[in-house]
Amino acid sequence: MRQTNTTYSGAWLAMKTGVEPRVIEARRRAGELLGIPADEGVDFLYPVWQFDETGEPLPGIARIVQAARQAGLDDRGVYDLLERRDGMTGSGRLFDSVREGRPERALDAIRAGRSR
Numbered sequence: 001m002r003q004t005n006t007t008y009s010g011a012w013l014a015m016k017t018g019v020e021p022r023v024i025e026a027r028r029r030a031g032e033l034l035g036i037p038a039d040e041g042v043d044f045l046y047p048v049w050q051f052d053e054t055g056e057p058l059p060g061i062a063r064i065v066q067a068a069r070q071a072g073l074d075d076r077g078v079y080d081l082l083e084r085r086d087g088m089t090g091s092g093r094l095f096d097s098v099r100e101g102r103p104e105r106a107l108d109a110i111r112a113g114r115s116r
Helices: 010-017 021-029 061-070 075-083 094-099 104-114
Strands: 007-009 044-047
Touching: 007 010, 010 021, 010 044, 021 044, 061 075, 061 104, 075 094, 075 104, 094 104
Parallel strands: none
Antiparallel strands: 007 044
């Protein structure tokens, strides 16, 4: 994945939140943050939509990441799932429901995928 205006690098996120980059990495490994390997393979990129305006993860992000990992999805798979359209006719994405405080929509999609 390439860095875009819809992702934060680990270093930038650490600077924004005032913590060491190793803290961001530890949170990613623990399933508290969604991080996708950068194309260069050195850093991880963090989708902007998982954070509030201060750089803290939205409520439900850890539950989503952990549920997806338990279902056998890697972080790239979680990202791809949350980027999908939410429903047949709407233009919204699953991550929009998370931003709106409805992480259950994403959790339901993870559960539905696991039962296939």
